[in-house]
Amino acid sequence: MKLQGKVTAVTGGAQGIGAAIARRFFQDGARVAVLDTNAPKAKAVAEECSTAGRVGVAIECDVSERASVFAGVERVVKECGGLHVMVANAGICQVRPFMQLTEADWDRILAVNVKGVVFSFQAAAQHMIETQTRGRLIAASSIAGHQGYAMLAHYCASKFAVRAVVQACAKELAPYGINVNAYCPGIVATPMWENMDRQLSQMTGAAPGETLKKYARMALLGRPETPEDIAGLISFLAADDSVAINGQALLVDGGIVFV
Numbered sequence: 001m002k003l004q005g006k007v008t009a010v011t012g013g014a015q016g017i018g019a020a021i022a023r024r025f026f027q028d029g030a031r032v033a034v035l036d037t038n039a040p041k042a043k044a045v046a047e048e049c050s051t052a053g054r055v056g057v058a059i060e061c062d063v064s065e066r067a068s069v070f071a072g073v074e075r076v077v078k079e080c081g082g083l084h085v086m087v088a089n090a091g092i093c094q095v096r097p098f099m100q101l102t103e104a105d106w107d108r109i110l111a112v113n114v115k116g117v118v119f120s121f122q123a124a125a126q127h128m129i130e131t132q133t134r135g136r137l138i139a140a141s142s143i144a145g146h147q148g149y150a151m152l153a154h155y156c157a158s159k160f161a162v163r164a165v166v167q168a169c170a171k172e173l174a175p176y177g178i179n180v181n182a183y184c185p186g187i188v189a190t191p192m193w194e195n196m197d198r199q200l201s202q203m204t205g206a207a208p209g210e211t212l213k214k215y216a217r218m219a220l221l222g223r224p225e226t227p228e229d230i231a232g233l234i235s236f237l238a239a240d241d242s243v244a245i246n247g248q249a250l251l252v253d254g255g256i257v258f259v
């Protein structure tokens, strides 16, 4: 129960990696708030993360809108009595050839994947600074934040940007005792990858599921990662043992990218 007494918030916690992080935090003893655009699914995860005296909270929130994130964090603090860990996990992906990318495609990806992290960090850090909470800010980057991949130029740009935000933010918030890190998953079997598999197979004619398997074979792990594989690292980053890790973007990709 290494997070006992802590309040944690997970954006994009209604499914996939975010839901696994929420469940893991709950197992670790934390109070869990799930912030997501998908209110019914967020509610279901929050209910799973509830027990007598430690009730999970679901908050409808769009991370691309600053006011929505600040209002969401305010509710977390009010309903849970504080905030110690913010995981800015919400993200979107789109498969599209570079020459077909529109301005709207770029704006949408950057709004959710980059501004979403910025707003989540700002809202959480504001509370942490005011209350002198030595908190943790953790963001979703990706192997696509370390290397460019075809058909994903805007997604890759957004995930490289997350690493920059994390480094700058870590340097600014260190005096307040706030640690800021990112996690960089590889090929994780979630609804996001199901969608990517569908889009890529439409382009290449591959059978459903084949593209996911093909990409997963790049990893030393030899299989797609599970959301729980990622949640293990986040549990570590949220807890006291990781206090000396700051400003990093840690690869948790089963062995695809080597730095």
Ligand SMILES: NC(=O)c1ccc[n+]([C@@H]2O[C@H](COP(=O)([O-])OP(=O)(O)OC[C@H]3O[C@@H](n4cnc5c(N)ncnc54)[C@H](O)[C@@H]3O)[C@@H](O)[C@H]2O)c1
Pocket: 011, 012, 013, 014, 015, 016, 017, 018, 035, 036, 037, 038, 061, 062, 063, 064, 089, 090, 091, 092, 093, 112, 116, 140, 141, 142, 143, 184, 185, 186, 187, 188, 189, 190, 191, 192, 193
């Ligand atoms: N799945 C992978 O292989 C993989 C690899 C590397 C990085 N990532 C990153 O990990 C994170 C989680 O990915 P996933 O695979 O679990 O995705 P997913 O699509 O399965 O789940 C994403 C969740 O975010 C929510 N969301 C989307 N836009 C939102 C918004 N504007 N505001 C609030 N919530 C919003 C969705 O409703 C959903 O619940 C993302 O940032 C993704 O880019 C995923």
